Amino acid sequence: MPLRVGIIGTGAIGRDHSRRINNVLTGAHVSAVNDVNVEQAQKAVDDLDLKAEVFANGHELIQSNAVDAVLVTSWGPTHEEFVLSAIAAGKPVFCEKPLATTAEGCKRIVDAEIATGKRLVQVGFMRPYDSGYQLLKNALTIGEIGDPLMVHCAHRNPEVPESYVTPMAIQDTLIHELDVLRWLLDDDYVSAQVIYPRRTRFTHSKLADPQIVLLETKRGIRIDVEVFVNCKYGYDIQCSVVGELGVLNLPEPQSLLVRKEASLATNILTDWKQRFIKAYDVELQEFINGCLNSSITGPSAWDGYAASVASDACVEAQETGAIIPISMADKPSFYS
Numbered sequence: 001m002p003l004r005v006g007i008i009g010t011g012a013i014g015r016d017h018s019r020r021i022n023n024v025l026t027g028a029h030v031s032a033v034n035d036v037n038v039e040q041a042q043k044a045v046d047d048l049d050l051k052a053e054v055f056a057n058g059h060e061l062i063q064s065n066a067v068d069a070v071l072v073t074s075w076g077p078t079h080e081e082f083v084l085s086a087i088a089a090g091k092p093v094f095c096e097k098p099l100a101t102t103a104e105g106c107k108r109i110v111d112a113e114i115a116t117g118k119r120l121v122q123v124g125f126m127r128p129y130d131s132g133y134q135l136l137k138n139a140l141t142i143g144e145i146g147d148p149l150m151v152h153c154a155h156r157n158p159e160v161p162e163s164y165v166t167p168m169a170i171q172d173t174l175i176h177e178l179d180v181l182r183w184l185l186d187d188d189y190v191s192a193q194v195i196y197p198r199r200t201r202f203t204h205s206k207l208a209d210p211q212i213v214l215l216e217t218k219r220g221i222r223i224d225v226e227v228f229v230n231c232k233y234g235y236d237i238q239c240s241v242v243g244e245l246g247v248l249n250l251p252e253p254q255s256l257l258v259r260k261e262a263s264l265a266t267n268i269l270t271d272w273k274q275r276f277i278k279a280y281d282v283e284l285q286e287f288i289n290g291c292l293n294s295s296i297t298g299p300s301a302w303d304g305y306a307a308s309v310a311s312d313a314c315v316e317a318q319e320t321g322a323i324i325p326i327s328m329a330d331k332p333s334f335y336s
C-alpha cells in the first residue's frame with residue numbers, strides 16, 4: 001500500500017514536493033494538506049489535482065488516520081512544533097530546513113527523537129544528493145587534490161522579498177552551505193565571522209546584502225562564503241575546494257553553449273527549484289523508501305542541530321562583528 005503523506009505548508013516548496021510525490025516519485029501519494037491559509041491549501045489541491053483532505057490545523061493532520069508520514073514545508077519558525085508533534089505521534093517526518101530556528105529548538109527535537117529509540121526525522125538538506133557535490137566528495141575521498149586547505153563558495157539569488165532581512169542570509173540561505181560543507185569535508189566548524197562589503201543598491205534598509213561569512217573547521221580548513229541575494233543575474237551556486245595538489249570546482253548545471261554572431265553564450269538558471277530539481281527528487285524518494293522500510297537514513301536531526309549551532313554563531317557574528325567560537329557536543333551514538 002502506498003505511503004500516505006500529509007503536507008503542512010502549501011507554499012512554494014510544499015507545492016513542488018506535492019507535485020513530485022504524486023507525479024515523479026514512487027511508493028507514496030499526498031493524502032492530506034494543511035496551510036494556515038486554508039484557501040491556499042484548497043488551491044494546491046485543485047491546481048495539482050491532489051486527492052487529499054484539507055485540514056484546518058497542522059496538528060490535526062498529524063493525528064489523522066489518513067496520514068502515515070508528514071512533510072513540514074511551512075515557515076521556518078513553525079517547524080519545531082510540527083516536528084515534535086509528529087515524533088509524539090510516532091510518525092516519520094521530513095522537515096524542510098531549518099529544522100528549527102535555533103540550536104536549542106533543534107536539540108529539543110534530537111532529544112525527543114532519541115527518547116523514541118527510533119529515527120523518525122529527515123531534514124530537507126538536499127545538496128548532498130546533488131550529483132555535482134557528490135563528484136566533489138568522491139574526489140576528496142580518493143585524495144585527488146591531497147588534503148583540502150581552503151573552500152571558496154558563493155550563494156547567489158537573483159532577488160528576495162522585502163520580508164527577507166539580514167539574519168535570513170544565514171538562517172535561510174547560508175544554512176545550505178553550513179550543512180553541505182560539513183558533509184563534504186567530514187569536519188565541524190570551530191569559528192565564524194561575518195564581514196560586510198559595500199551594499200548593493202538593490203537591497204532595502206533591513207537587509208545587509210551582500211555578506212561574506214568566514215568559517216574555520218576543526219582541521220584548520222578556511223572557508224569563505226559570499227551570500228548575495230539580490231545579485232540580479234541568476235541563481236548561482238559556486239563551490240571551489242583548494243587542496244595541496246589542485247583545485248576542485250562544483251560543476252555548472254548542464255546548459256547549451258551557443259556560438260552565434262561573434263559570441264559564445266550559455267544560460268544561467270534563475271530558480272532554485274530547477275537548480276537542484278534532481279537532488280530534491282532523490283532526497284524525497286529516499287525518505288519515502290525509508291518510511292516504507294522503517295529505516296530513515298537521510299540527513300538527520302543531528303545534522304539539523306549541527307547546522308543550527310553554526311547558524312546561531314554566524315548570526316551572533318553578524319551582530320557583533322567579532323569572531324565567534326563554535327563548539328559542538330559529541331555526536332550521540334544514536335546518530336552514528
Ligand SMILES: NC(=O)c1ccc[n+]([C@@H]2O[C@H](COP(=O)([O-])OP(=O)(O)OC[C@H]3O[C@@H](n4cnc5c(N)ncnc54)[C@H](O)[C@@H]3O)[C@@H](O)[C@H]2O)c1
Nearest residue numbers: 009010011012013014035036037073074075076078096097
Ligand atoms: N531545501 C530548499 O532548497 C528549500 C527551498 C525553498 C524553501 N525551503 C524551506 O521551506 C520552507 C517553506 O518555504 P517556501 O519557500 O515554500 O515558503 P512559502 O512562504 O512559499 O510557503 C510557506 C507556507 O507555509 C504556510 N504556513 C505558515 N505558517 C503555517 C502554520 N502554522 N501552519 C501551516 N502552514 C503555515 C504559509 O501560509 C505558506 O503558504 C522554509 O522553511 C524554507 O526555508 C527550502
Ligand SMILES: O[C@H]1[C@H](O)[C@@H](O)[C@H](O)[C@@H](O)[C@H]1O
Nearest residue numbers: 155157172173174176229272
Ligand atoms: O529558501 C530558499 C532556498 O532554500 C534556496 O535554496 C536558497 O538559495 C534561498 O536563499 C532560500 O531563501
